[in-house]
Amino acid sequence: MTTPTPQDYALKPCPFCAGAEIFIEPDERGSGGQWVGPVHVGCKACGCQLCADDESKAVAWWNRRAPQSGWLSISEAPQGRDVLLYSPRYLDLTIGDWRHYCGINQPRFTHYQELPPPPSTKGEPT
Structure with missing residues (x-):
């Protein structure tokens, strides 16, 4: 190859x-x-x-890219609600309120995105 x-x-x-x-x-x-x-x-x-x-x-x-507005600096992240978080330290994506993640050996988030809307369940069996 x-x-x-x-x-x-x-x-x-x-x-x-x-x-x-x-x-x-x-x-x-x-x-x-x-x-x-x-x-x-x-x-x-x-x-x-x-x-x-x-x-x-x-x-x-x-x-491939998600149809969102893009990654924003963590310093601009909203408080008290879940967002999509990125940590280059662990090459990880997490959903949560970034202020809950603090302390030693915790992910150091640098960027966030708003969560996309959930998929439609209209017409699906319940």
């Missing part, structure tokens, strides 16, 4: 930090006994990455 380069694909910037240095590479290190997809796409700036079965899936997943 020839190592693909970001120039071989139309990769979008990082959805979390807007970094433009995106990598795409095969998994050559192994996964320590856990299954990991053989192709990784990620951001060199913040470390966010994903893996998939093949290059086309990895690129499609990386380029």
Whole structure:
């Protein structure tokens, strides 16, 4: 397998930090006994990455974006209600009120997004 380069694909910037240095590479290190997809796409700036079965899936997943207004600084997050939170420390997404997460070894959230509306249940059996 020839190592693909970001120039071989139309990769979008990082959805979390807007970094433009995106990598795409095969998994050559192994996964320590856990299954990991053989192709990784990620951001060199913040470390966010994903893996998939093949290059086309990895690129499609990386380029997929939720139809929302985007990530906002955590300093602007509303108080007292749940939002979607991002922590680059753990490369994690969490739903909650970010002020409940504080203290040593807790996620350090840097960005948030409003939660999307729930799916419609109209016409579904109850």
